[in-house]
Structure formats: C-alpha cells, structure tokens
Amino acid sequence: xxxxxxxxxxxxxxxxxxxxxxxxxxxxxxxxxxxxxxxxxxxxxxxxxxxxxxxxxxxxxxxxxxxxxxxxxxxxxxxxxxxxxxxxxxxxxxxxxxxxxxxxxxxxxxxxxxxxxxxxxxxxxxxxxxxxxxxxxxxxxxxxxxxxxxxxxxxxxxxxxxxxxxxxxxxxxxxxxxxxxxxxxxxxxxxxxx
Amino acid sequence: xxxxxxxxxxxxxxxxxxxxxxxxxxxxxxxxxxxxxxxxxxxxxxxxxxxxxxxxxxxxxxxxxxxxxxxxxxxxxxxxxxxxxxxxxxxxxxxxxxxxxxxxxxxxxxxxxxxxxxxxxxxxxxxxxxxxxxxxxxxxxxxxxxxxxxxxxxxxxxxxxxxxxxxxxxxxxxxxxxxxxxxxxxxxxxxxxx
DNA sequence: GTCTATACCAGGATAGAC
DNA sequence: GTCTATCCTGGTATAGAC
Numbered sequence: 001x002x003x004x005x006x007x008x009x010x011x012x013x014x015x016x017x018x019x020x021x022x023x024x025x026x027x028x029x030x031x032x033x034x035x036x037x038x039x040x041x042x043x044x045x046x047x048x049x050x051x052x053x054x055x056x057x058x059x060x061x062x063x064x065x066x067x068x069x070x071x072x073x074x075x076x077x078x079x080x081x082x083x084x085x086x087x088x089x090x091x092x093x094x095x096x097x098x099x100x101x102x103x104x105x106x107x108x109x110x111x112x113x114x115x116x117x118x119x120x121x122x123x124x125x126x127x128x129x130x131x132x133x134x135x136x137x138x139x140x141x142x143x144x145x146x147x148x149x150x151x152x153x154x155x156x157x158x159x160x161x162x163x164x165x166x167x168x169x170x171x172x173x174x175x176x177x178x179x180x181x182x183x184x185x186x187x188x189x190x191x192x193x194x
Numbered sequence: 195x196x197x198x199x200x201x202x203x204x205x206x207x208x209x210x211x212x213x214x215x216x217x218x219x220x221x222x223x224x225x226x227x228x229x230x231x232x233x234x235x236x237x238x239x240x241x242x243x244x245x246x247x248x249x250x251x252x253x254x255x256x257x258x259x260x261x262x263x264x265x266x267x268x269x270x271x272x273x274x275x276x277x278x279x280x281x282x283x284x285x286x287x288x289x290x291x292x293x294x295x296x297x298x299x300x301x302x303x304x305x306x307x308x309x310x311x312x313x314x315x316x317x318x319x320x321x322x323x324x325x326x327x328x329x330x331x332x333x334x335x336x337x338x339x340x341x342x343x344x345x346x347x348x349x350x351x352x353x354x355x356x357x358x359x360x361x362x363x364x365x366x367x368x369x370x371x372x373x374x375x376x377x378x379x380x381x382x383x384x385x386x387x388x
Numbered sequence: 389g390t391c392t393a394t395a396c397c398a399g400g401a402t403a404g405a406c
Numbered sequence: 407g408t409c410t411a412t413c414c415t416g417g418t419a420t421a422g423a424c
Contacts, residue, residue, distance in 0.1 A: 005389080021300020023217045026417060039420085040390045048418070105297040106215020124353070137357045138365045144350045145343045145369040152342040156335050159318070163331045171332045175339040178372040199407080220399060233402085234408045242400065391424075397417090406409075 006044040008034050014055050018096045022052060022107040049111055056101075056108075056115060059094040066090060067122045070129045077182050080130065084176050087126070088150045088169060092157075099154050123147070130180065142179055149176040200238040202228055208249050212290045216246060216301040243305055250295075250302075250309060253288040260284060261316045264323045271376050274324065278370050281320070282344045282363060286351075293348050317341070324374065336373055343370040 012033050016025040027048055031041045045051040066086060073079055091098050101108065101119060109116050128135075130143035153172055156163065177184070206227050210219040221242055225235045239245040260280060267273055285292050295302065295313060303310050322329075324337035347366055350357065371378070 021304070024300050024304050027419090028417080036389090037391060038418085039392080042419070043389060046419095103297070103299040106218050107301070110215070110218050127353075137354065137361060140354055141346075141350050141357060141362060141365045142369055144353065145346045145366060148342045148346040148349070149339045149373065152335075152339045155342070156338045159321075159338065160331065160334055163335060167331060168335060171335045172339060175336055175373045178375070179343065179369040181372075221401090222399075230407090231409060232400085233410080236401070237407060389424105391422100393421085393423105395418105395420075397419105398415105399417105400413105400415085402413075403411085404409100405411105406407105 005034070005036070005040075009041060009044055009051070010055055013051055014096050014100075017052070017055065017104070018100050021104050022100070022111060052108075052111055053115070056097055056112070059090075059097040059101075060115060060119065062090055062094070063119070063122055067125050070126065073129070075129070075132050080180065080182060081173065081177055081185075083130070084146065084150065085169075085173055087147070088153060088172060088176075091150060091153060092165070092169070095154065095157065102151060102154060142181070146176040146179045149179055199228070199230070199234075203235060203238055203245070204249055207245055208290050208294075211246070211249065211298070212294050215298050216294070216305060246302075246305055247309070250291055250306070253284075253291040253295075254309060254313060256284055256288070257313070257316055261319050264320065267323070269323070269326050274374065274376060275367065275371055275379075277324070278340065278344065279363075279367055281341070282347060282366060282370075285344060285347055286359070286363070289348065289351065296345060296348060336375070340370040340373045343373055 009030065013025070013030050016030060016033070027038050027041055031038045034041070045054065070083065073083065101116075105116070127140065127143040127147060130146060131139045135143070149172055153168060156168060156172075160168075174184070203224065207219070207224050210224060210227070221232050221235055225232045228235070239248065264277065267277065295310075299310070321334065321337040321341060324340060325333045329337070343366055347362060350362060350366075351359075354362075368378075
C-alpha cells in the first residue's frame with residue numbers, strides 16, 4: 001500500500017502520545033521508533049499538530065455523529081440504556097484516543113484548542129440529553145456522574161486487565177444506569193459476582 | 195509575614211498549573227503575575243519541580259493518612275458511605291490540586307514520577323478496600339466506577355457552578371453508593387429533585 | 389521518500405550586581 | 407530579596423542532496 005509509512009507513523013504516535021503524553025513525545029522519538037528520520041516524518045505530516053489532528057479526528061467524527069442522533073431520540077429508560085451502551089462502545093473502540101483526551105487536557109488544549117472546545121460542547125449536549133427533559137440540578141449532576149462511570153472503563157482496562165471486556169461492559173452499564181436511577185434489567189439467570 | 199512572597203508564588207502557580215497545565219506554564223508567566231522576575235522566583239523555590247512538589251505535597255499527605263486509616267476500618271455499608279464522604283471532602287478541599295492530578299497526568303508523570311506512582315498506589319489500596327473482602331472482578335470494577343463518580347465533582351463544579359456544594363456532595367454520594375449497590379439511606383422528608 | 393545538516397526559538401536555570 | 411544578563415538544552419521545522 002502506498003501510504004504504509006504514513007499509517008505506521010500514526011499508530012506509533014498514538015501509542016506514544018497516550019503513554020507519555022503529547023508534549024512529552026518528541027518527533028525524534030516517533031521517527032526513531034518508526035525507523036525513519038524527523039525530516040521524513042515531516043514529508044508525511046506537515047506538523048506535529050497536524051499529526052495529532054489526524055489521530056484524533058476519527059474519534060471526534062464518530063462522537064459527533066452519535067450526539068447528533070441524540071436530538072431525535074426519546075428519553076425512555078431503555079433508550080437511555082442503549083445510548084449509554086453505544087457511548088461505552090465508542091469509547092472502547094477508540095480507547096487510546098479517549099485516554100489521550102481524558103488525561104492530557106492542557107497539552108491538547110494548547111495544541112488543538114478548537115477541537116477540545118468542540119469535544120467539550122459535545123459532552124455538554126450528551127449530558128443535557130442524559131439528564132432528561134426539564135432536569136433538576138441533581139439530575140444534571142447525576143448525568144455527569146454517569147458519563148464518568150463509563151469513563152472508568154479506560155482506567156479499569158489498564159488496572160484490571162484480567163476482566164473480560166463483556167463483563168466490564170455489562171458491569172459499567174449497570175453502574176451508570178444505577179447512577180441515573182434507571183430500573184434494573186431482569187436479573188439474568190447466571191449472573192456473576194457475589 | 196516573612197514568607198509572603200513564597201506563598202503568593204505557590205498560589206499563583208497552582209492556579210496557572212491547574213488552568214493551563216504544568217508544562218504549558220512558564221516560570222516567566224508565574225513571575226509576571228506575582229510581580230517579580232524569574233530570578234527572584236528561583237530565590238524562593240529552587241526549581242520548577244520543587245515548586246510543583248510544594249503545591250502537591252499537602253494533598254498527598256492528607257490522602258496518605260486517609261488511606262492508612264482504611265486498613266483498620268470494617269467494611270460495613272455505613273462505613274463505606276463514611277469513607278466515600280471523607281474521600282469526597284478531601285477532594286473538594288484540594289479541588290485544584292486534584293484537578294491537576296486528574297487532567298495533567300503525563301506532565302506530572304515526567305516531572306514528579308515517584309509522587310504519581312505513590313498516588314496511584316494509594317488509589318489502588320483505596321479501591322481494594324472499597325471492593326470489599328474477597329471481591330469478584332465486577333466488585334473491583336464497581337469500586338473503580340464509584341471513585342470516578344466522586345471524581346466528577348471536579349468537572350461538575352466547573353460545568354454546573356449553580357449547584358450548591360451540599361447538594362453536589364449529597365447527590366454524588368448517593369450516586370457512588372448506588373454504583374456499589376449500597377442500601378439507600380432513609381428518603382429524607384424534603385428530598386430535592388424530580 | 390528518505391537522508392544530513394542546520395536555522396530558530398522558548399524555557400529552565402545560573403552568575404553576580406545592587 | 408530582587409534585579410539584569412546570559413548560558414544551555416532540546417524541540418519544531420526547513421533546505422537541499424540523493
């Protein structure tokens with residue numbers, strides 16, 4: 001494939017940005033690990049910022065579409081649960097990029113401010129929907145808390161690697177639902193845990 | 195007071211580190227805002243790293259003591275609730291420093307690695323206690339999620355400044371308890387929200 | 389498409405006068 | 407205790423050969 005190198009750069013950069021941070025990762029480090037030089041890197045990506053954007057854009061796009069769809073979604077318990085699940089799946093699919101957003105805010109803010117602003121705005125809309133129609137202040141707080149619960153998937157995946165992904169998903173979904181005060185789903189015959 | 199300047203530097207630095215990030219804040223910026231020069235700043239704090247440590251140490255000390263006390267605490271529902279509350283209060287008391295820890299991980303990791311490692315270890319012990327004796331995997335995940343709920347106090351305080359702190363506290367405490375599956379406290383006659 | 393070499397700049401840190 | 411002036415490192419980015 002023609003753009004093999006470009007892709008490899010993206011993959012390596014994502015990994016390094018996520019583990020060491022955006023500012024803490026030098027282009028030299030990325031180039032070294034890819035097996036090329038800094039100058040070659042610049043041939044494929046015009047700047048460090050552009051590289052970051054190329055990495056982050058796919059997640060943002062998907063997230064944006066998801067939030068757009070919310071506008072038409074009715075706020076029923078089952079639907080809320082579906083949305084939480086979809087949200088969680090998106091996060092797990094873009095695990096690394098999400099972790100970057102969550103843990104490296106100041107760096108991303110100075111590097112790609114407008115993108116962060118949009119991400120924050122999407123988060124606000126998501127929360128407004130989750131809080132339901134005509135929400136109390138407590139409802140809004142709970143909506144925030146619920147999304148934080150989903151967020152803990154990122155930390156959990158790292159700290160508890162032995163947890164199978166389905167169980168992680170199910171547990172966090174129940175937890176988020178509990179925060180929002182949703183009725184529990186049927187107890188499912190062989191449910192795990194004491 | 196003799197050390198007035200030193201204190202003012204700390205206050206300004208904390209504010210800037212929290213809003214713009216550690217790496218993104220230059221010593222010149224801090225000095226400017228305090229109304230002195232970089233060189234004077236170095237008279238009070240021997241390095242940027244030392245300044246960061248001076249800012250972060252109080253929180254870490256308090257946190258450490260709290261976790262120490264957990265070793266002797268029985269894992270009863272009321273006690274779990276108390277611990278969650280204490281945890282939340284500590285966070286709210288050190289709001290800014292906490293936000294720094296939560297949102298600027300990579301920078302802090304490279305600047306004060308060992309401190310971050312200890313903080314992470316304290317978090318692990320906290321979670322181990324929260325998960326209860328002989329926990330299932332799901333219990334551990336829930337413990338993580340519960341602490342994340344408390345964490346959302348930081349974001350909530352910024353995004354929903356109109357929420358009075360008591361209500362924020364009570365709502366998040368209930369939410370965290372719900373995540374852990376604790377029995378609800380008595381419905382409290384004039385409970386807010388719809 | 390990849391290289392070597394280099395310009396350029398910002399930020400942390402120090403020396404030494406006052 | 408505060409200042410001016412300077413050093414030094416390291417990082418982004420570019421020029422131009424192969």
